[in-house]
Amino acid sequence: NAGVMQNPRHLVRRRGQEARLRCSPMKGHSHVYWYRQLPEEGLKFMVYLQKENIIDESGMPKERFSAEFPKEGPSILRIQQVVRGDSAAYFCASSPLGTAYNLTFGAGSRLTVL
Amino acid sequence: KQEVTQIPAALSVPEGENLVLNCSFTDSAIYNLQWFRQDPGKGLTSLLLIQSSQREQTSGRLNASLDKSSGRSTLYIAASQPGDSATYLCAVYGNNRLAFGKGNQVVVIP
Numbered sequence: 001n002a003g004v005m006q007n008p009r010h011l012v013r014r015r016g017q018e019a020r021l022r023c024s025p026m027k028g029h030s031h032v033y034w035y036r037q038l039p040e041e042g043l044k045f046m047v048y049l050q051k052e053n054i055i056d057e058s059g060m061p062k063e064r065f066s067a068e069f070p071k072e073g074p075s076i077l078r079i080q081q082v083v084r085g086d087s088a089a090y091f092c093a094s095s096p097l098g099t100a101y102n103l104t105f106g107a108g109s110r111l112t113v114l
Numbered sequence: 115k116q117e118v119t120q121i122p123a124a125l126s127v128p129e130g131e132n133l134v135l136n137c138s139f140t141d142s143a144i145y146n147l148q149w150f151r152q153d154p155g156k157g158l159t160s161l162l163l164i165q166s167s168q169r170e171q172t173s174g175r176l177n178a179s180l181d182k183s184s185g186r187s188t189l190y191i192a193a194s195q196p197g198d199s200a201t202y203l204c205a206v207y208g209n210n211r212l213a214f215g216k217g218n219q220v221v222v223i224p
Contacts, residue, residue: 033212041216042203042214042216042217043158043212043214045212056210056211059211091157102160103160104160105158106157107157108156108157
């Protein structure tokens with residue numbers, strides 16, 4: 001069991017480019033959560049997805065950010081037209097049930113915007 | 115909105131001393147509380163999970179207590195070792211999401 005896999009681990013983008021972060025949940029897990037950790041800040045909830053459904057996106061910025069979890073393949077967090085303030089670590093977590101406790105976290109994707 | 119606060123933000127202790135890390139939360143309507151460890155540039159490792167009906171959980175040198183009514187949890191690490199150096203995160207589960215504190219950054223000096 002490879003755990004929650006996130007890639008890329010590190011991503012550098014220039015302002016205005018797009019960033020795509022991928023998350024493959026643990027085998028058998030159909031619930032995915034994305035969190036963002038800004039420098040010197042705690043982890044903040046962004047979005048909760050099940051296969052082909054967005055369950056709760058109340059933590060997502062209203063513009064430029066989107067997330068999906070297709071029937072096949074990894075969950076994708078997409079950030080369009082990145083700005084320096086998007087520089088952060090983005091963590092994905094998965095669970096087998098529709099409850100957010102006892103999540104298994106990935107190692108994170110660290111986005112740097114130049 | 116749930117607010118989670120961890121104090122102290124950072125601390126250094128000599129090897130062998132006991133560590134006491136504090137976490138407080140504003141909304142006592144939680145289902146459980148979890149302590150994580152985060153190493154620099156790494157992901158999160160779950161250390162202890164305390165259900166809302168429980169008062170404490172223990173694993174090896176780690177002991178976590180929960181006082182739901184007062185909105186507090188404490189993580190005790192006995193006989194600290196240099197390998198315990200990390201950031202410790204407290205997270206409470208409610209409203210179908212985890213709310214995290216900013217962490218206690220710990221350095222254990224050999």
